[in-house]
Amino acid sequence: MTHDMLATLRPLLVAEVSAEASAAGAEAGDLEQAVWLRLLERLDTDGPPADPEGWLRSAVRFEARLSRRTARLERPYVAEPADEHAPGPEQQALTAARRRALHAAVRRLPGRCPRLLAALLSPQDLTYREIAGELGISQGSLGPERSRCLGCLRRLLAAEVAAREPRG
Numbered sequence: 001m002t003h004d005m006l007a008t009l010r011p012l013l014v015a016e017v018s019a020e021a022s023a024a025g026a027e028a029g030d031l032e033q034a035v036w037l038r039l040l041e042r043l044d045t046d047g048p049p050a051d052p053e054g055w056l057r058s059a060v061r062f063e064a065r066l067s068r069r070t071a072r073l074e075r076p077y078v079a080e081p082a083d084e085h086a087p088g089p090e091q092q093a094l095t096a097a098r099r100r101a102l103h104a105a106v107r108r109l110p111g112r113c114p115r116l117l118a119a120l121l122s123p124q125d126l127t128y129r130e131i132a133g134e135l136g137i138s139q140g141s142l143g144p145e146r147s148r149c150l151g152c153l154r155r156l157l158a159a160e161v162a163a164r165e166p167r168g
Contacts, residue, residue: 005048009039009056016060024064025071034063105156112137113149120146 013032021028038059042049049055087095106117112135119131132139 005052006039009052012053013056013060016057020060020064024067026064026067031060031063031067034066035059038063102157105153105160108156109149109152112145113152116142116145116149117153 013035014028017028017031017035021031024031035056039056042055103118103121106121107114109117115135116131119126119134126134128139128142132142135142137145
């Protein structure tokens, strides 16, 4: 009986939904699906309606009103919420982990290398003159000192990466 009722109501539902969808600002298929779901829920709890056609018309109008209300309350994004070029959460977490590992390695360097590389990595984007003044060394010796410190950092990081690799 239920199957026959659904088959009988389908043309009426399609016609009602087609008439209401554009005024509701909704897709006809979405409204139709919502009404079918509402009917199946009703069949499960209260059984078939006494007046299926009348119930169907009321259900379509109810879903159309609900859709209009939802459309009024929802505001579209001005711009896309997810920038496809921005790194996702996983990439941000990996980048943060690499940054922490780099800063930890810099702190383990000998001599004044930690202070020099921390100044070079600073978000303040210090000039060579400012870094040399902060460290109390001549600006001319900053380049060679930086090269030595970076070489030291490379060796330290290469040893750490080699130690972590599984050996076969």
